[in-house]
Amino acid sequence: MTAGAGAEPSAPTDTGHRPPSPGAATRVRLHDLNSRPDGAEWIVGRMATGEFVALPEVGKQALDLLGQGLSAAEVGERLREETGEDIDVPDFVAALLALGFVAELDGREVPQPAPPKPTFAWIRPPQVRWVLSPVVPALIALLIATALLTCPPVPLDYRTLLWSAHGSAVIALGAGAGWTLLLLHECAHLLAARATGVAGRMRLGTRLQFLVMQTDISGIELAPRRHRLTAYLAGIATNLTVSALAALGAGATDGTPRRALAALALLALLPLPFQFMVFMRTDLYFVLQDVTRCRDLYGDGVAYAKYAARRVLRRKESATGSAGDPSRELPANERRAVRAYSVVLVVGTALCLAFLATVTLPADITLFTRAAARLGPGHSTAERLDATAVVVALGGIHLLWARTWWRNRRRE
Known part of the structure; x- marks a missing residue:
């Protein structure tokens, strides 16, 4: 379940200018954000857009201080006093801008796409x-x-x-x-x-x-x-x-x-x-991802599977070294889950594509070519109607798949 079709996101409003780059004197007004603790981190996001991010405790403190109207310099000084950490707050603000969390930067509205229209928006x-x-x-x-x-x-x-x-x-x-x-x-x-x-x-x-x-x-x-x-x-x-x-x-x-x-x-x-x-x-899958407390089980699994394949082929990593292993930076529990899932991912995908190549596509091609042959002269009206139904049904479902695949890839 990414679980879906809503309306296409609308284009950003063209205000004729861009907000200034964040600096030490920058102050922001944030959109309505929700958050919850998740172990040693905080999950923070904007319900209207579905964008969310995992922040360490100091990042959550910086977000709260920015939300109180403090400037980037004031937030950095406060965090230095309270935590002893030297945070690049302007860079942090730039990341918040990219996520669409900032409504105003130094009193100037930040142009953003309108949130996608929900399905059945009348349900509250x-x-x-x-x-x-x-x-x-x-x-x-x-x-x-x-x-x-x-x-x-x-x-x-x-x-x-x-x-x-x-x-x-x-x-x-x-x-x-x-x-x-x-x-x-x-x-x-x-x-x-x-x-x-x-x-x-x-x-x-x-x-x-x-x-x-x-x-x-x-x-x-x-x-x-x-x-x-x-x-x-x-x-x-x-x-x-x-x-x-x-x-x-x-x-x-x-x-x-x-x-x-x-x-x-x-x-x-x-x-x-x-x-x-x-x-x-x-x-x-989403239940498994939640239970294993993984941030992106599929994405990390794909990355690890690619790394493992490169190791086997000895193209970029040595056969014995672990340099470049994308799972090394994950917590131990996530690392184990991602590596196990990568095996399921590779085997399952290979079996599905093998079934497509050996069963589904040959059957569809045979049905389509037989039907196309019956569209010509020398066949009865009933045969032609049956052949037309097969061509339309098979061709339609494959065209719909291709159109859906292309449209969703353009969104990403």
């Missing part, structure tokens, strides 16, 4: 605060337990999905339920994050060869841990809730409704194994 945090109540997971657990204990088990095989003799009905339920469940899953992330004050934006995204819907809840890092985990796990909880309700409905009915509800229960469970593919930053 007080309206969904109940999502964070500990009663909610207790009720979901009770519902799941009731379904498991009182309902006949739903067979976890393809026959359950073929609930009707009419193929169109099977496809209609699969497509309708699939997209509805996907939307509910992402909305659950969005509402849980919104309850903490995080705006949240839903959009299409890509994970390797997969086209996904994701919800950007940047800023949730500033919330308490229980609220963070609630936001990360809200989508999975939604799937389990729908599955349990459908199973209870199937147990209370008979005939076609029972078979359809059993199929719905299984359809709600099918996306969950995907969440264990943590090398693609799924919901469980």
